[in-house]
Amino acid sequence: DKLSDFCEHGNRPGNCKQCNEQNTPTETNQDSEKEIANMLEQIKNAEPEIEWQTYIPDKQFGVVIKLPHECFISATLNIDDAGSRRMYIDIFQANKKLRGTARGDSSGIGKRLLTSLVEEAKKYNVTKLAGHTTSKSALATRAQVCGQENLAFYKHGTIKKVNKTFEEIMAEDNSQNPGRIDYDVVANI
Numbered sequence: 001d002k003l004s005d006f007c008e009h010g011n012r013p014g015n016c017k018q019c020n021e022q023n024t025p026t027e028t029n030q031d032s033e034k035e036i037a038n039m040l041e042q043i044k045n046a047e048p049e050i051e052w053q054t055y056i057p058d059k060q061f062g063v064v065i066k067l068p069h070e071c072f073i074s075a076t077l078n079i080d081d082a083g084s085r086r087m088y089i090d091i092f093q094a095n096k097k098l099r100g101t102a103r104g105d106s107s108g109i110g111k112r113l114l115t116s117l118v119e120e121a122k123k124y125n126v127t128k129l130a131g132h133t134t135s136k137s138a139l140a141t142r143a144q145v146c147g148q149e150n151l152a153f154y155k156h157g158t159i160k161k162v163n164k165t166f167e168e169i170m171a172e173d174n175s176q177n178p179g180r181i182d183y184d185v186v187a188n189i
Contacts, residue, residue: 036097040107042068043098048116062090065116069095073113075131077124087121089131092138099137110141118145118189130186132156136170136179146187154184 049066059079066072074091094109121129129146133139143151148166155162162183174180 032097039069039095039098043071043109043112048113050116050120063117063120065113065120067109067113069098071095071098071109071113073117075117075121075129077121077126085124085126086128086130087117087126089117089129092131106137110138111144114141114145121189126189128186129189130184133183133185134180136181139166139169139181139183139185142185142187146189150188152186154186156182156184158184 046068051064051066053062053064054060055062055076061077062074063077064072064074071094072091073089073093075087075089077085077087079085092110092113094107094113098107098109118129131142133142143166151166153162153164153169154160169181169183172181
């Protein structure tokens with residue numbers, strides 16, 4: 001399966017309750033589509049704003065990468081006593097209005113934010129990028145940016161590795177909460 005085989009909610013097209021319940025366009029929806037198009041254009045033309053903060057000198061730092069319209073990613077860089085550098089994604093958010101379209105098309109905001117974070121992490125010799133992943137769409141973005149072969153999955157909140165592939169996790173079906181997953185994901189970058 002290719003990443004394009006999944007909708008914005010992480011489900012297979014045609015099998016997604018959320019996509020299937022989308023309304024047909026009305027005048028209000030058309031106005032909203034114009035607003036969304038304008039917002040996406042502003043984001044496309046914006047340079048990511050990167051802000052670093054020192055939490056513990058020489059040990060822990062925070063970074064926030066922002067795009068317009070409340071789209072951002074926040075992470076913490078930790079440096080252990082041996083000098084190993086790991087980054088943990090704290091928050092990864094795209095404005096709800098901009099999270100793809102009714103057709104399941106991705107707006108690319110998440111990919112752009114995560115790519116910017118990985119570039120920033122590499123400047124500081126980070127080797128591992130971790131984070132609690134709760135949606136298939138976020139996992140698909142992580143796989144696009146970091147490569148699915150570089151991802152390892154853990155039971156959330158533990159160090160217990162889950163022996164599943166990216167494809168197996170994407171195929172999981174949570175009928176009560178479509179597109180949702182619950183794993184800690186570590187990527188080698």
